[in-house]
Amino acid sequence: MSKLDMGRLLPHRLTAFLIVGVALVFGLLIARQLILSRGLPHSQFAEKKLRVLTYATFMGNGGPGPRLVQQFKARHQCEVEVVTVSDAGLLLEREKLASVGQPFDVVLGLDQLMLKGAAGHWRSLNIAVPGFEANEFFVPYDWSPLTFIYRRGEIDPPRSVNELSDARFKGRIALEDPRTSSPGAQFVAWLSAVAPPDFLAQLSPSVQSVASSWALAYGLFMKKQVDLVWSYVTSLAYHWEVEHQPQFQAASFKEGHPVQIEYAGVPATCGECALAEDFVRGLLDLEAQQMIMEKNFMFPVIKAVTVGTVYERLPELKTISTSTLTPHILNVWDQAFKH
Amino acid sequence: MSGTKLSSIEESARPMLRVGLVLFLTLPYLIWLERLAGWDVPALSEIWPLAALSIKQSLFSSVLAMVAGFVLFLGFQGFSKRGTAELVLLLPNMIPPLFIGLSLLSWVTPFPYGLLAVVLAHALVNSGLVAVALDRVVQARLRGMAEVAWLLGSSRWRFWREIGWPQLKGDVACIFLFVFSVCLTSFSFPLLLAGGKLVTLEMAIFNAIRVEGRWDKAVIMAALQSVILLTLAWSLPHSFWPTRRRITGLHFLAVKSMRILLFLPALLVALGWLKSLRKLPEVSAEIVAACLSSLALGLAAGVLTLALLIAVAYVSPHDRFKRFLNGYLAPSPTITGFALLLVPGGDFIKLVVALTLISLPILYRWIVHSSLQSLEPQIVMARTLGASWRMIFTDVVWPQTGESLLRAAGVASVWASADFALTGIVMGNLSTLPLVIEDFIGRYQIEVAETLLLPLVVIGLTLYGFFVSAWGWAFFTARHRKSIL
Numbered sequence: 138m139s140k141l142d143m144g145r146l147l148p149h150r151l152t153a154f155l156i157v158g159v160a161l162v163f164g165l166l167i168a169r170q171l172i173l174s175r176g177l178p179h180s181q182f183a184e185k186k187l188r189v190l191t192y193a194t195f196m197g198n199g200g201p202g203p204r205l206v207q208q209f210k211a212r213h214q215c216e217v218e219v220v221t222v223s224d225a226g227l228l229l230e231r232e233k234l235a236s237v238g239q240p241f242d243v244v245l246g247l248d249q250l251m252l253k254g255a256a257g258h259w260r261s262l263n264i265a266v267p268g269f270e271a272n273e274f275f276v277p278y279d280w281s282p283l284t285f286i287y288r289r290g291e292i293d294p295p296r297s298v299n300e301l302s303d304a305r306f307k308g309r310i311a312l313e314d315p316r317t318s319s320p321g322a323q324f325v326a327w328l329s330a331v332a333p334p335d336f337l338a339q340l341s342p343s344v345q346s347v348a349s350s351w352a353l354a355y356g357l358f359m360k361k362q363v364d365l366v367w368s369y370v371t372s373l374a375y376h377w378e379v380e381h382q383p384q385f386q387a388a389s390f391k392e393g394h395p396v397q398i399e400y401a402g403v404p405a406t407c408g409e410c411a412l413a414e415d416f417v418r419g420l421l422d423l424e425a426q427q428m429i430m431e432k433n434f435m436f437p438v439i440k441a442v443t444v445g446t447v448y449e450r451l452p453e454l455k456t457i458s459t460s461t462l463t464p465h466i467l468n469v470w471d472q473a474f475k476h
Numbered sequence: 477m478s479g480t481k482l483s484s485i486e487e488s489a490r491p492m493l494r495v496g497l498v499l500f501l502t503l504p505y506l507i508w509l510e511r512l513a514g515w516d517v518p519a520l521s522e523i524w525p526l527a528a529l530s531i532k533q534s535l536f537s538s539v540l541a542m543v544a545g546f547v548l549f550l551g552f553q554g555f556s557k558r559g560t561a562e563l564v565l566l567l568p569n570m571i572p573p574l575f576i577g578l579s580l581l582s583w584v585t586p587f588p589y590g591l592l593a594v595v596l597a598h599a600l601v602n603s604g605l606v607a608v609a610l611d612r613v614v615q616a617r618l619r620g621m622a623e624v625a626w627l628l629g630s631s632r633w634r635f636w637r638e639i640g641w642p643q644l645k646g647d648v649a650c651i652f653l654f655v656f657s658v659c660l661t662s663f664s665f666p667l668l669l670a671g672g673k674l675v676t677l678e679m680a681i682f683n684a685i686r687v688e689g690r691w692d693k694a695v696i697m698a699a700l701q702s703v704i705l706l707t708l709a710w711s712l713p714h715s716f717w718p719t720r721r722r723i724t725g726l727h728f729l730a731v732k733s734m735r736i737l738l739f740l741p742a743l744l745v746a747l748g749w750l751k752s753l754r755k756l757p758e759v760s761a762e763i764v765a766a767c768l769s770s771l772a773l774g775l776a777a778g779v780l781t782l783a784l785l786i787a788v789a790y791v792s793p794h795d796r797f798k799r800f801l802n803g804y805l806a807p808s809p810t811i812t813g814f815a816l817l818l819v820p821g822g823d824f825i826k827l828v829v830a831l832t833l834i835s836l837p838i839l840y841r842w843i844v845h846s847s848l849q850s851l852e853p854q855i856v857m858a859r860t861l862g863a864s865w866r867m868i869f870t871d872v873v874w875p876q877t878g879e880s881l882l883r884a885a886g887v888a889s890v891w892a893s894a895d896f897a898l899t900g901i902v903m904g905n906l907s908t909l910p911l912v913i914e915d916f917i918g919r920y921q922i923e924v925a926e927t928l929l930l931p932l933v934v935i936g937l938t939l940y941g942f943f944v945s946a947w948g949w950a951f952f953t954a955r956h957r958k959s960i961l
Contacts, residue, residue, distance in 0.1 A: 151874075158779035162776040172761050194915055227686060230689060231901075234814060234817050317667065317682070346587065347673075348668075356922040
């Protein structure tokens, strides 16, 4: 074949290569869809479609989301499209952007620190949950106090906030960045409620790392890089029940503990509003609450669900309410950890 | 259609295609310009410390990467299996930052979080790339002179001082700028390893969105980054970065005792990962589906990158277009991802476009630019002899740059298949393997997550192999090579 022939053939070869590439992409996507749609009920092809926005872990393989959605589909003969964001902190921004295009019907995974930023464009639900502050727009579906988790026998745990700056914890604590992690935001909000503003500077020598996410901070703790990690008290449920490792314990602070409550809400721009309300109400069913408790490793909001489970044995921590995260608190945080 | 008519169509189509490509690459900025109603420009006193810190971090990172890369280059010259060595050197560039971070964390306790950790991670990842780049430049520019210097009994030091540096300083500046731009826009390493002690411009962009919901501020800061790099690229001389690997090293310049260092970056990453391999996950339908999603995503991003690079090659050479591509920086994943969410279209397509927008400028600078640059004299000659742009592309440009374009598409596909950041924003309900890995990390199962890196690397190598080997089986067979050479 001459060089000229190659020149003539090249556009065809290039076009063919690009077409084969695109065909392969479609082939792989179809194969993926076939694997995922095995045994799906006919409701998959129903007309009504609920659009749910949540964070990735909730809908992940081990999360409660997939089963909750499947049950809802079967019960309501509708389709549910779930869109996830990897970071719960981006839920509101994602929802705001969607409202100008394809709006969502349900948003799952907002915590109380985010609710202030979420105010204004939500459908009134008025679903009361006993034991939780009434909220016209949002419905709590799980919760957990936050504290430091440690391994028994490795350290003497702190009992008050001031003890965290003790020399015995020097370089032994993993925290989460309040700007990129909701437990991190809870930590800073908690400290601003129970300690003087300059305490962060005293705390900084004890902090080995400020991780970008809870997962990374917890990973450092699991790899024994640190002795204390800021996490949920319900983390113990995983270690005790799944790993059978009772040496994992939660520190109890005399000042009390912040609580993270996860909420669901229906945006005012919803398309399937009635269906969305049913979905949110469904999160409070005993079966759904049990699923959330077992898969999300958080306390259910219906206390009866915990009877006879590992959650009954978890330490009862004194809880306090925390204020909103302000830019001022974040600036204090920055100053404390920059050096 | 007559030849003259076709030629005149080409003459008007090429500038339009160039404008189209510039508009496509700047799409995230254009979308935000159209969507944002008000622009509240942040005070200089707020941005300057962040920019200064980012520049300082990138400067230290790139200087260290250049020094380490030079040491690796000296070892590389004494290594006989150069293809393998090159792959080993480039391996850290192909592994997701999350795993590089975790590997590093498993080596040092307590880990030195902060600027030092970020600089070390950047140097570890980029030193191999610098070594390969230096190898190609030195081989092309100084091979003959190195041999003469050796015959005349010159010392290595004298060779570098009197011949090497004066000849190479322009190219070294270009390689430095490339590494600098990669470090300046790095988001994952500062996020993972800064330990709260370092807030770079890229992290501040993310914070402006996540904490303040200030898209205007985020877009302005991203544009500032782009302007810094564009200015640097504009002020640099034309770079020359040959793409073909030489079969033999330059033995005169080789420091054989440094050969062992060649494997150090890849070993640090691989052994750090192997140390934590304990639990194997059950192979579920979801994991298989996630593997297929990652393959499809990588393949689609590779195909789109290839198509765009072909368009770039077709409309080249053009001085301002070249300088734009060398200096333009895509905005951060968050800005790009959310910008594309504002336009209609399927999530998969938007994700593919977003991944391509992020990786294309870097891949152009790293792989494509030099091979296109080296063809300019041939293109000028062909035009003088009356060749059409189409003929120039098929007979001059593609046979000599096709391999590089496919390699760039291969790297784009590897990065896309391993992406966490953009996929996490745009994915909709598409679960890729990196997201499954993140899910495991989020469920207390970090050891299982680390095991899943293996299929991720296999997917990456498969995709890279698909594009790179396509040069042989689809375009440029041995028969063609024989007939041309």
